[in-house]
Amino acid sequence: MRPIARTAGRALLVTAMMCGVATRAWSHHAAAPVFDMNAEKSVTGVVKQVDWTNPHIWIWLDAPNASGQVETWGFEGMSPNFLARRGWTRTSLLPGMRITVTFRPLRDGKAGGMFMTGKLADGKVLTSTGAE
Numbered sequence: 001m002r003p004i005a006r007t008a009g010r011a012l013l014v015t016a017m018m019c020g021v022a023t024r025a026w027s028h029h030a031a032a033p034v035f036d037m038n039a040e041k042s043v044t045g046v047v048k049q050v051d052w053t054n055p056h057i058w059i060w061l062d063a064p065n066a067s068g069q070v071e072t073w074g075f076e077g078m079s080p081n082f083l084a085r086r087g088w089t090r091t092s093l094l095p096g097m098r099i100t101v102t103f104r105p106l107r108d109g110k111a112g113g114m115f116m117t118g119k120l121a122d123g124k125v126l127t128s129t130g131a132e
Helices: 003-028 080-084
Strands: 041-051 058-064 070-076 098-105 112-120 125-127
Touching: 041 070, 058 098, 070 098
Parallel strands: 070 112
Antiparallel strands: 041 058, 041 098, 058 070, 098 112, 112 125
């Protein structure tokens, strides 16, 4: 193979690989989110579990529904690194804590959404957006 053809072939391969990575990154932050970004709701309950994992944390909350039955809600948060820069630690939310969560609801109406803020029983507010 000639040096020019070899270089062109490598450039084509690298370009194809970069396009593949860009496609995956775009699909992770898709244009049509599963959350209703025009709505904001809140729910009060007790923290059941916190999954402090990448790429996003998950907060599981037990809260009574309209008929009085306990329902588990799931809230997707930002990355642990992002939240740590806003003062969060692994112990900011622990099972058994009472919290009121403000969130962007799921478009399909299921119990959960994108975590925005959480107000603890002592009045402390945890946020996953800009500065507190």
